[in-house]
Amino acid sequence: MAQENMISQKLRVLLAQRTMKNRDLANETGIAQSTISRITSGKTKVIQFDTIEKICKSLHVEPSELFTPCKPLGGEKNGK
Template identity: 40%
Template sequence: MLVNHLPTLLAERRPKVADAVRATGISKTTLHKIYNDQSTRIDFDTIDKLCKYLEVEVGDIFEYVEESESENIEK
């Protein structure tokens, strides 16, 4: 299971989703879906833009955890 850390990263840096939309050119709908964990697919270009904007690596935004581990994270 992938854990999405985008909301945490944005909260730490204080930009709003609208700021990220303007800075990256990613559509508002796409960014909101990623932010709200509603995306089923994300283009590499989108991930690249997010990494550049936030100055992070892919693993800082998305983390793979085993299902049993993810249950512990959610609790």
């Protein structure tokens, strides 16, 4: 999985877990909503580290968590 897709997928999951929308994150971080939308949709190729820091601070996660693949829905399968 490409890292930008991993980040966008993980960010969507984190936002859903917190019942937040892109605009909520934009308001909390000061990052343009269009930038947040491009990240969550996987349409951006480069994400500035300061943007990652602001997002992580707002969501109370470490930056490394954005680079961790999401677990499949429905739990683990095939004994993995």
